[in-house]
Amino acid sequence: MLDKMRQDSIRFVLSLWDEERGGFRFAHGNEVTLMGTAYALHALEFLGHLNQVTDADKKKMISFIMSGCQGDGTFRDMLFKEEMIATQEHDVEYFEGETTCFCQQALDILGHISPSRKFPKKVLSKKKLLSEFDSYDWKNPHLNSNRVMFWLAQFVFEIERHSRNELIPLVDAALDWIDDNQSKLTGLWKGNLPVSLSAAMAGTFHFTFFYFYRHRPLLFLNRIIDSCIKLQRDDGLFSRNQDVGQTCLDYDALDLLAKASLVSDYRQDILDNVFQKAREPLKELLNSDGGFANCKFRTLKNQKQTFVAKYHTGLEICSCDTSESNSFSTWFRMLALVLTYSENEIKKSSFVFRRLPWLGYHDIDAIKRSYRGNSTNNKANVIKGFQNIKLVEGLNRIYTDNNSNEMIVTFDVKTCDQTWVQINTGTEILSEEICSNSTLFFMFDINRSFDIELISEGSYRIANFEAIPKIG
Secondary structure, three states: OOHHHHHHHHHHHHHHOOOOOOEOOOOOOEEHHHHHHHHHHHHHHOOOOHOOOOOHHHHHHHHHHHHEHHHHHOOOOOOOHHHHEOOOOHHHHHHHHHHHHHHHHHHHHHHOOOOOOOOHHHOOOHHHHHHHHHHHOOOOOHHHHHHHHHHHHHHHHHHHOOOHHHHHHHHHHHHHHHOOOOOOOOOOOOOOOOOOOOHHHHHHHHHHHHHOOOOOOOOHHHHHHHHHHHHHHOOOOOOOOOOOOOOOHHHHHHHHHHHHHHOOOOOOHOOOOOHHHHHHHHOOEEEEOOOOOOOOOEEEEEEEEOOEEEEOOEEOOEEEOOOOOOOHHHHHHHHHOOOOOHHHHHHHHOOOEEEEOOEEEOOOOHHHHOOOOOOOOOOEEEEEEOOOOOOEEEEEEEOOOOOOOOEEEEEEEOOOOEEEEEEEOOOOEEEEOOOOEEEEEEEEEEEEEEEEEEOOOOEEEEEEEEEEEEEE
């Protein structure tokens, strides 16, 4: 099934190519553009088709992309005009960063290294870089986390392709800044402004690949899992409104869960159901031309209905009807679908992930390596029975005696700061936030095991842990 969809998607993407100009359209009816070309090449790489493209055709593609290269190493589409920006939140600087990143990666896909980037002074010191990040409008982390991603992707490109190792401290400083803006309770972007869980999720996704590039673990990974599971809708996808699916949000959430599942066994049975639930609605977005749509249906009065709306990636020159196939949705939809399958199935497949930390990156070995020997390992601290229990910060899995049934569990938390405790019984999740010394009391049914997770902002210790059978 997946291989046929892969072949169909290749057929669609190739149908967007303008052989004479060497570039691709975003969708049928569009002009040939740099972004349309970059999306198509990312898709062809992931679909495992690059080795079928002739050297002569690759030269045409490289020539088309390089026609947009500016003197400072940035890229700009010759068709781009400010009045073509489709929203009020996007701006010229945003598209300069986006187009540059996508063109650098597209050329890398073709085996051509783009010229070295001349960065503005405002991002060339840790203090100035973080000040730049702070200046973005964080009421919308979904959008503006992209701006951070664009800078980091360009830094890493320079480090890896032009040996500019002096930029590594800027990447590390940025990751420290992201850690400081992460919620311990949701695992997602927090910042200093209230935002929806969905927007925080999308913001977090744009940062993750740089952690694995620097062999750093994502903090509060199990909270990230909880948050993404909450965002899955009854239709199996992750949109914010009545639409059945949204290209970016569906991929973002499933990518976070897929990467988390490689290094954490937390709620694994539920994750398997999440992935399975997402597969069919993703497949339904495939069109007869072999490409994928952004969205085909809305749920109105509990019924799926077709609708008409424009879909774009911020520019009018890359737009189409939301139910129409386009190169960006085809790439992201296939990525999301593949990530719902197991690690072994992915390794055996013909799909090719991006080598550099960027959209489409899924280096399984690098992700696992980021957690080896790290104190924030998300695997469970296993405890058998109730004798000499010692809980650690993070996930504790307690296995009971086989003859245990309903239990009363109590324990004292001695803390000088805020501690958050979550009990996962396997059938329900019980949470408590503690701001001072207190005794927690829980009663629940136990079959074989239950999890206790501790997250603390200060020092704490557990005293007088007790679990006894309930009488009567």
